[in-house]
Amino acid sequence: MISRLPICLLALGAAAAWAAEPLRGTGDLGLVIERARGSVQVIETSTDTALGTVEGLGDLSHASAVFSRDQRFAYVFGRDGGLSKVDLLTRTLTARVVQAGNSIGGAISQDGRLVAVSNYEPGGVRVFDAATLAQVADIPAAYGEGPDAGKLSKVIGLVDAPGQRFVFSLWDAGEIWVADLSDPTRPQVRRFKDIGRQPYDALITPDGRYYIAGLFGEDGLALLDLWDLDAGVRRILPSYGQGGNKLPVYKMPHLDGWAIAGDRAFVPAVGAHQVLVIDTRTWAEVGRIEVLGQPVFVRVRPDGRQVWVNFALPDNGQVQVIDTKDLRIVQTLNPGPGVLHLEFEPKGGAVWVSVRDADRVEVYDTATFARTATVPADKPSGIFLTDRAGRIGL
Amino acid sequence: MISRLPICLLALGAAAAWAAEPLRGTGDLGLVIERARGSVQVIETSTDTALGTVEGLGDLSHASAVFSRDQRFAYVFGRDGGLSKVDLLTRTLTARVVQAGNSIGGAISQDGRLVAVSNYEPGGVRVFDAATLAQVADIPAAYGEGPDAGKLSKVIGLVDAPGQRFVFSLWDAGEIWVADLSDPTRPQVRRFKDIGRQPYDALITPDGRYYIAGLFGEDGLALLDLWDLDAGVRRILPSYGQGGNKLPVYKMPHLDGWAIAGDRAFVPAVGAHQVLVIDTRTWAEVGRIEVLGQPVFVRVRPDGRQVWVNFALPDNGQVQVIDTKDLRIVQTLNPGPGVLHLEFEPKGGAVWVSVRDADRVEVYDTATFARTATVPADKPSGIFLTDRAGRIGL
Numbered sequence: 105m106i107s108r109l110p111i112c113l114l115a116l117g118a119a120a121a122w123a124a125e126p127l128r129g130t131g132d133l134g135l136v137i138e139r140a141r142g143s144v145q146v147i148e149t150s151t152d153t154a155l156g157t158v159e160g161l162g163d164l165s166h167a168s169a170v171f172s173r174d175q176r177f178a179y180v181f182g183r184d185g186g187l188s189k190v191d192l193l194t195r196t197l198t199a200r201v202v203q204a205g206n207s208i209g210g211a212i213s214q215d216g217r218l219v220a221v222s223n224y225e226p227g228g229v230r231v232f233d234a235a236t237l238a239q240v241a242d243i244p245a246a247y248g249e250g251p252d253a254g255k256l257s258k259v260i261g262l263v264d265a266p267g268q269r270f271v272f273s274l275w276d277a278g279e280i281w282v283a284d285l286s287d288p289t290r291p292q293v294r295r296f297k298d299i300g301r302q303p304y305d306a307l308i309t310p311d312g313r314y315y316i317a318g319l320f321g322e323d324g325l326a327l328l329d330l331w332d333l334d335a336g337v338r339r340i341l342p343s344y345g346q347g348g349n350k351l352p353v354y355k356m357p358h359l360d361g362w363a364i365a366g367d368r369a370f371v372p373a374v375g376a377h378q379v380l381v382i383d384t385r386t387w388a389e390v391g392r393i394e395v396l397g398q399p400v401f402v403r404v405r406p407d408g409r410q411v412w413v414n415f416a417l418p419d420n421g422q423v424q425v426i427d428t429k430d431l432r433i434v435q436t437l438n439p440g441p442g443v444l445h446l447e448f449e450p451k452g453g454a455v456w457v458s459v460r461d462a463d464r465v466e467v468y469d470t471a472t473f474a475r476t477a478t479v480p481a482d483k484p485s486g487i488f489l490t491d492r493a494g495r496i497g498l
Numbered sequence: 499m500i501s502r503l504p505i506c507l508l509a510l511g512a513a514a515a516w517a518a519e520p521l522r523g524t525g526d527l528g529l530v531i532e533r534a535r536g537s538v539q540v541i542e543t544s545t546d547t548a549l550g551t552v553e554g555l556g557d558l559s560h561a562s563a564v565f566s567r568d569q570r571f572a573y574v575f576g577r578d579g580g581l582s583k584v585d586l587l588t589r590t591l592t593a594r595v596v597q598a599g600n601s602i603g604g605a606i607s608q609d610g611r612l613v614a615v616s617n618y619e620p621g622g623v624r625v626f627d628a629a630t631l632a633q634v635a636d637i638p639a640a641y642g643e644g645p646d647a648g649k650l651s652k653v654i655g656l657v658d659a660p661g662q663r664f665v666f667s668l669w670d671a672g673e674i675w676v677a678d679l680s681d682p683t684r685p686q687v688r689r690f691k692d693i694g695r696q697p698y699d700a701l702i703t704p705d706g707r708y709y710i711a712g713l714f715g716e717d718g719l720a721l722l723d724l725w726d727l728d729a730g731v732r733r734i735l736p737s738y739g740q741g742g743n744k745l746p747v748y749k750m751p752h753l754d755g756w757a758i759a760g761d762r763a764f765v766p767a768v769g770a771h772q773v774l775v776i777d778t779r780t781w782a783e784v785g786r787i788e789v790l791g792q793p794v795f796v797r798v799r800p801d802g803r804q805v806w807v808n809f810a811l812p813d814n815g816q817v818q819v820i821d822t823k824d825l826r827i828v829q830t831l832n833p834g835p836g837v838l839h840l841e842f843e844p845k846g847g848a849v850w851v852s853v854r855d856a857d858r859v860e861v862y863d864t865a866t867f868a869r870t871a872t873v874p875a876d877k878p879s880g881i882f883l884t885d886r887a888g889r890i891g892l
Contacts, residue, residue, distance in 0.1 A: 127587045129570030130523040131887045150568055150610070173845075174544055175569075176523030193521050214845045216544070266801045266846060267865060311760060312801040331803065331823055366705060367761055367779070385761070407660045407706040407890060409725065429725055450888030451567075451608045452660060471661060493525045494844030494885040496801060 130175035133192050134447070134489035136458065136465055137167045137180075138482040144169075144180060145481050146192050149449050149456070149489065152467050152477035156195035162186035162202070168209050168486060171493035172234060173216030178488070179234070181210040187221055189237060192490070199237045203230050211264040214496075218285055220262060220270045227256035229272060231288060240288045247277035261306025261317055261359070263497045265330055273303035273317045273326075280306075280317060280328055280337055299326040299337040307359040308497035309384070318359050319345065327387065340387035345374055355398075355416065363404035363411045365428060370411045372399035379413060379426065393431055395424050401445065405470055406452035410434075412470075414443045414457075423457065425473070435473050439466050444484070450491035458484035524569035527586050528841070528883035530852065530859055531561045531574075532876040538563075538574060539875050540586050543843050543850070543883065546861050546871035550589035556580035556596070562603050562880060565887035566628060567610030572882070573628070575604040581615055583631055586884070593631045597624050605658040608890075612679055614656060614664045621650035623666055625682060634682045641671035655700025655711055655753070657891045659724055667697035667711045667720075674700075674711060674722055674731055693720040693731040701753040702891035703778070710734070712753050717741065721781065734781035739768055749792075749810065757798035757805045759822060764805045766793035773807060773820065787825055789818050795839065798822075799864055800846035806864075808837045808851075817851065819867070829867050833860050838878070844885035852878035 128148075133155075136145040143159040161167075163184035170179050177198065180188045185204035190197055205225035212219050212234065220231045231241035245257040257276035265271050268286045273279065280299050284292040301321025308315050308330075317326040323345030328337045346356075357372035369382040373392070379402055381391035397419030404411050411426045420443055425435040442460030449455070454476065457466045465484050467477035492498040522542075527549075530539040537553040555561075557578035564573050571592065574582040579598035584591055599619035606613050606628065614625045625635035639651040651670035659665050662680045667673065674693050678686040695715025702709050702724075711720040717739030722731045740750075751766035763776040767786070773796055775785035791813030798805050805820045814837055819829040836854030843849070848870065851860045859878050861871040886892040 129566065129568030129587070130525055131569030131884065132567050172523065173526050174523030175525030176521070193523070214847045266803070268847070409660070451890055453608045453662070490525065491888040494888065496845055
């Protein structure tokens with residue numbers, strides 16, 4: 105028996121070492137969408153390294169993610185209707201459902217118990233238990249009257265809102281719906297009709313008060329004050345849009361590309377090389393800043409002092425930084441070909457930048473503009489940091 | 499050998515189970531100061547339970563905490579000058595230094611690498627490596643000229659600010675200092691003199707732009723715009739204060755008891771049963787709300803729609819909730835004797851309330867005002883949730 109003891113002890117030690125995943129916090133984690141491979145890379149922002157890749161997430165050519173309230177899990181929404189739950193600590197795919205034919209995004213409820221997905225096909229929103237991904241509710245985006253009754257609209261612009269609600273827009277119907285999921289088995293839906301033609305994207309302000317939808321079919325945006333639903337939807341920035349020129353939808357600005365900083369919003373112009381400055385008390389335009397290309401994302405540093413801007417082709421290798429106090433450009437950077445997304449660390453000292461066509465993600469110091477790290481990634485697009493777990497609408 | 503195998507396997511299994519601390523995220527953690535025992539209780543907000551207690555933190559009769567950027571560690575600042583690093587995942591005291599004779603609070607730098615402590619004795623700020631608690635800098639709060647030169651002032655109101663800075667006030671000197679710790683071995687300090695008599699507390703706005711110090715020795719507050727240091731310190735709310743009546747310092751409102759929500763601040767009145775409403779664009783008072791007692795903490799729900807207020811004796815068993823849209827009280831609660839602190843979960847759906855003299859912490863649903871959980875605690879005072887890790891000034 106003595107000769108078995110050392111073997112047993114060795115085996116015990118090995119088992120203990122293998123079983124004990126090194127403990128770490130989750131506040132400094134994030135994920136990078138690897139859009140061509142259908143995988144996500146888990147990164148950490150304390151020493152700027154990649155921790156591992158999780159594969160098998162389907163079609164991530166257009167994808168986004170939200171985080172569980174404890175920041176351990178990411179819910180990744182893929183274009184193919186896939187909803188994937190990823191464990192950031194073990195870098196494994198915990199659960200996955202292909203819940204629709206074609207999907208454009210999702211959100212997590214205020215209390216973290218529900219994950220909602222906005223679908224094109226079939227048009228509507230489906231709601232899932234965040235722990236198990238079991239479906240708990242289905243909200244078909246049915247609209248129309250008479251012979252048109254019961255048609256289903258594509259759903260876009262899904263966000264979470266305070267009060268255990270989800271807010272979203274119907275592209276085909278021109279409507280905004282507010283769904284209260286306090287009882288997940290019985291969603292209470294309030295419908296706002298005739299809000300404008302073809303809402304194509306939307307955002308919610310960081311305080312969770314204003315829902316703003318961009319319109320493809322006409323100029324201006326639709327605004328809903330969630331503190332005053334009875335006031336209905338109103339049109340703001342009436343000249344924001346394409347004017348006479350019809351652009352393809354994909355060239356319309358992402359509304360999550362808006363940067364809300366205090367009482368100002370910084371907004372990509374439509375079809376112009378400008379960033380608009382909007383007063384969020386009046387929703388009137390109060391200025392324009394000339395930039396080097398057509399802005400795609402305009403993202404604000406958490407302290408509100410800078411906005412960083414990336415661009416559409418042919419300028420998608422560059423980034424510009426605007427000082428919000430002086431309303432002028434203070435830096436132009438050249439990270440590399442295909443800058444698809446920018447994400448700030450929560451206190452704003454650094455920003456992560458995806459450079460798709462150079463297969464890397466770069467980290468910049470926002471004070472000095474020095475590039476402080478490079479992390480290899482396969483065709484990276486969206487970057488999402490876990491601090492979003494505590495933020496309304498993200 | 500066959501008969502030893504099952505024993506070996508059992509032992510392997512046991513070792514693996516013991517060695518493998520269950521993995522969890524850190525986004526839903528927090529700690530409760532147990533002020534009489536010198537301990538902290540680690541709690542989680544997903545199912546509202548206590549995970550364990552960490553003892554040996556010295557004198558916590560006045561204590562506060564900040565979090566590491568990954569949310570794994572808390573740095574607890576105690577009245578006795580103790581600086582304790584607590585591992586929230588293992589519930590152990592990782593490191594502790596008694597770094598001064600008497601201390602009132604601390605902060606963590608923007609990049610999370612430095613922890614600063616504000617000291618009464620000796621007067622000044624000491625800066626420590628966040629990983630090891632090794633001291634890296636000492637900033638004596640020396641003031642005065644001629645025969646008074648070199649006296650050390652008590653330091654209060656220490657906060658972190660963007661740009662790797664710390665800002666703090668000197669009680670004896672009537673000064674505000676801004677220290678840049680970009681090179682931790684050579685702090686760059688800018689001193690603002692004659693800012694007002696006896697600053698006793700301070701805050702920084704959530705965007706990290708405005709530093710505001712309350713004055714004990716005269717009426718009004720001192721404001722410094724960190725985006726425009728050359729403009730110097732100016733006096734705001736000139737009538738805010740004690741007027742002719744001299745109150746003890748401990749009866750002056752905590753400035754971290756202010757609630758900044760968008761373009762308004764909700765502020766405890768001095769020596770009156772009122773909450774003041776301040777316009778943060780002009781820093782002028784724009785309203786007052788009558789409450790049931792002398793407010794201590796006025797804390798805003800993350801979406802800005804409510805502020806919750808606790809009170810000084812003899813009303814410290816009650817809490818009131820103000821609706822910020824209608825500027826009226828919508829609820830009065832009676833959690834129990836000795837409500838010392840209130841802390842919202844990051845999306846605002848729930849709030850944690852310490853009830854010191856009933857040895858418990860309570861959780862309330864902020865929509866329904868129902869008490870949803872009770873967690874036993876020993877003489878609980880401050881409650882701090884890990885979401886603070888990603889917030890400037892917290």
